[in-house]
Amino acid sequence: MRARLTFGLIACIAGCSTPNSTPDVVPRDVLRESAATDALGPAEDVAQDTSREQPSDLVAIAIEPATATLTVRDAMPTTLALRAVVVRRDGVRTALTTGVWSIDNDLIATVSSDGVVSASGLSGGTVLVTVRATGAGAVMLSATATVEVNIDRAVAPSGSLAAHIARFADAAVMDPARSATVHYPLRDTVMPHNVAPADIQWERGVMGDVFRVQIRKPHVTVTAYVAFDNAGFQFHWVPDRALWRVLADSDPTEPCTLTVDRSLAGSSAVIAGEPQRFSFARGGIYGNVYYWYWTGATEGQIMRVADGTAMRSRAVPNPPPDPVRGQRCPGCHTASRDGRFLATPLGGGVDGAAVFDFTRDLSGNPSPTLFATNRISDMWFFTFDPTSTRLLGVSRTGAMRAFDVLTGASVASTGLPVANAIHPEWSPNGASVALIQREDGRGDEFTRGNLAVMQAVDIDNFLAPRVIHQGNSLSTAPEGGAADAHPTWSPDSRMIAFAHGEHSYSGDSFVVINDPRPFGGALYAIAPAGGPPVRLDRANGGTMGRDSYWPTFSPFVTREGDSGGYYWLAFMSRREYGNAQVGTRGLRSQGRGGGRLQIWVTAIDTNAPAGTDPSRAAYWLPGQDLATGNFGANWAPVACRSTTAECTTDGECCSGRCRPDPAMPARSTCQPPPAAECRREGQTCGANGDCCEGLSCFANVCARPIG
Secondary structure, eight states, X not given: OOOOOOGGGOEEOTTTTSTTSOSOOOOHHHHSOOGGGSSOOOGGGSBOOOTTOOGGGEEEEEEESSEEEEEEETTOOEEEEOEEEEEETTSOEEEOSSOEEEESOTTTEEEOTTSEXXXXXXXXXXXXXXXXXXXXXXXXXXXXXXXXXXXXXXXXXXXXXXXXHHTTOSOOBOOTTTSOEEEESOTTEEEOTTOOOOOEEEEOOOTTOEEEEEEEETTEEEEEEEEOOSTTOOSEEOOOXXXXXXXXXXXXXXXXXXXXXXXXTTSSOEEOOOOEEEEEOXXXXXXXXXXXXEEETTEEEEEEEETTOOOEEESSSSOOOOTTTOOOOBXXXXXXXXXXXXXXXXXXXXXXXXXXXXXXXXXXXXXXXXXXXXXXXXXXXXXXOXXXXXXXXXXXXXXXXXXXXXXXXXXXXXSOOOSSEEEEEEOTTSSEEEEEEESSSBTTBOSEEEEEEEEEEXXXXXXXXXXXXXXXXXXXXXXXXXEEEEEEEOTXXXXXXXXXXXXXXXXXXXXXXXXXXXXOEEEEEEOTTOOOOEEOHHHHTSTTOOBEEEEXXXXXXXXXXXXXXXXXXXXXXXXXXXXXXXXXXXXXXXTOTTOOXXXXXXXXXXXXXXXXXXXXXXXXXXXXXXXXXXXXEEXXXXXXXXXXXXXXXXXXXXXXXXXXXXXXXXXXXXXXXXXXXXXXXXXXXXXXXXXXXXXXEETTEEEOXXX
C-alpha cells in the first residue's frame, strides 16, 4: 500500500515553478489532499527500501507527524521520534536516512541526528524542528514540524503529594469570605529574568487546611500543595531555584498567573483563590546592590546583595572608625558606575570620608581605604563621574567640591555651587550633574527643595545650575509637601527620577526603623530639560501611594525584543511587604508608624508614551534583613577591570588575565583569555569574546542571552 502525503505537509524543491527548475513533478494522486491522509499511516506505509534513495530522484520532503505535543511531568525526560519522508519522482514515499535535523530552541528541546526530539523539562514552549536534504537539481529540500512542549510539575513540601492532590478532587467554588488572600507578589509586578525566587505569601486559614499554590504559563504549570500542619505555619511557599527558572525561561513574553486555592479542614470543600498576574522581563540584571542600614546608636553597615541571589553580605567587612569620634559608621554611600569604587562619609559626614576599591582585599580590620580617612572631611552625598576619576561631594552648608578618586586630593574646579546644594548625581554620559537646591533646613534635612541640572563642560568645569522643577509645585499632590530630593539618572541619561514629599527623609529621623511620624513621599520622572513631571503611580503603589522615597536607577537596561525595554529603579518604602508571619504586614496596625523601610525595585518602560506612567508594580529586593530598616540602594556591575585597563593581578581583571601590555611591556593590562580558557556562565568577563560559545558578557558577567 502506498500512502499519500497531505498537501500542506510537503515542501517542494525551492523554485520548482521557475524556468530553471526540474520539469518533473510529483504525480497528481500524491499531491491530492485527502482526509484519509491527515492521520499518519502505520510505519509500513512508507517504503523502507532506501537503495533507490538518490538525490536526483527526490522531489519533496515532509516530517511525520507535522504537529505533536510532549508533556514533561515531574522532571522526567520525554522523547518523540519524528520521521522524515521523501517523495521520489515516481510518487513512492521513502523513509529519509540522509537528512540533517535541527531545532530552533535547544533550551526547550533537542533533536538527534535521526529525528528523536527530547524535552528536558528546563523550559516549555513551541519549537520548530527542521529536516533538510539535497534533492533533484541539487536543490535543498526542507520540511518543518511544530512540537509543543508542556511542563507539569507538582510538589508537596510536607506530607503525601497524592493525599494532598486528592483533597482538591471537587471543583473549587468562589467565596471571598473564606478564600486565601495573596499578599506577595504584588499584582502585575514585573521582575528581571534572573531574579531570585519570590517568597509567595498569603493569609487566611486554620490548622488542617491544605493550600494549592499554582503558577501557570501557556506551556508550564507549577503546583505546590502546602499543608497547614503545625502551629508555626507561616502561609508562604518559596519555589526552589530550578522551578523558578523553568517559569522564567518558558513563554518569555507571557505573564504568570498565580492562584492560591484553599481546601478546608474537615471538609471536601475547595475555595478558589482570586487569580493575579506577575511577569518576568526577558533580560536579567547583573551586578551587586549596595544598601545601608543602621545597626546601633553609633554604627551602621553597607550591605551587598549579588544579582539573582537572596544572600546578603557586608560590602565593607570592617568599616574604619571616623578620625574624630571613632565611630564605625559609614554613611550615605555611592558606588561608581563601573562597580570598582564605593565612597562614603564617616561619622555622619562631619569627621571624614573613605573610598574603597572592590578589586582589593577588604577583609582586614579596618578594611583598607584608598587614602587616609581625614583627607576629606565635612562632606557627604558623593557622586562619581562616569570614568571614576572625579568625586563630587557636598558639605553641610551645601558647598560642592571635587576630589581625585584615587588620592582624595582636592581638585580645582569652576562653577560648582558654594551653598545650599545637596544630593548630587552625575549623568552616565558625563554631560550634566543633577542636584537639589534646598531652600530651608541644614545638611540634607529640609522641607523645601528644587530639582536642578548643572552642565559639565568637562570633569572640572561646570555651568551654573538651572532649576528644572520647583518642589512647591506639587504641594497638592497626594504626598503633599514642597521637597524634591534624591535625583537619579536613567542609564542612557534620557530621564531623571526623583522623590517628592513633605521632607527629604521618610520620617522625622531616617535612622529610626519604625518611625511614629512618617512623612509622605512619592516617585516622579522628568526629562533633563524640564517640563511636567510624571508621577510613577504603579511604583508608588497607586494614585494615592505616599510612602516611596530615595530612588536610584540601576546602570542596566534590559531589552524586551522589538517592544523596547526596561530601566530598573530601586527605592525605599514603608509599605507593607508580604504577610504578618514572614513579611512586614501589620506594623502600622501595631502602632509602629509607617512600617519598616525596605528596598523595592520597579521596572520602567523605556518606550512609554510621553506624559504616561512608565513604571510597573514593584518587587521586593530579595536578600534583605526584614528586622532592619534598609535604604540608599546603589546598583553597580561586578567590581573588576575591563580589557586594556592597568592591573597588577589576574583577580583584578574581568577577563581573568593580567599580562604585560604588548605595546608597553613594562605596564601590565587586563587581556582577553585564549579561546581554550573561555569564561564560563557566571564568571566575570570584559567583552563578549571572553565568554564561551553561546554566552554573552552582560555587565561583566558571562550569561546566556534571553529569548
